[in-house]
Amino acid sequence: MVPGIAMTPDPMLQARMFAYADAARYRLGVNYTQLPPNRAICPVFAPFERDGYGTITRNYGGEPNYVRSTLGTGQVNNKAVYNSPITERIESNAILAQNEIQVDDEDYIQPRELWTRVFDNKERRLWISNVQETLEAVHPQLRAAVAAMFSNVDARIGQALSAEVKSSARI
Secondary structure (H helix, E strand, O other): OOOOOOOOOHHHHHHHHHHHHHHHHHHHOOOHOOOOOOOOOOEEEEEEOOOOOOOOOOOOOOOOOOOOOOOOOOOOOOOEEEEOOOOOOOOOOOOOOOOOOOOOOOHHHHHHHHHEEEEEEEEHHHHHHHHOOOOOOOOHHHHHHHHHHHHHOHHHHHHHHHHHHHHHHHO
């Protein structure tokens, strides 16, 4: 919306406000944010926005498409942003910030129940085999991280995954 112009109280016209922007994005294509008028003023690292019709940037090359990837070069700044120029969208005294969601033991309760109470030994072996096949082609550093994460569910999972991957690792 143009600053100083307000939306009409008519519900039909309010609904159209969403449709106009969607129609414009549809006509421009998936990479509409790469066009010079739509591009951010500050550099943006968003490797998950790539490829597709009309790509006009370097397209992030071989960067992983996950921002917090340990294999990529992108850095995440977790500092809160104070004195934001977008004051009309933020209540007074509010802080524009990114929330970091911490992983704790509660996140592993349901997977642990699945592993211990639902799966029988045959299903456990099959699950280990399926995950192990996927991990064969993964970077060794990530294999260790995956085994450590599954060890939080049950120590036997991490041990079995590590043993299976070591015994079948491709060189």
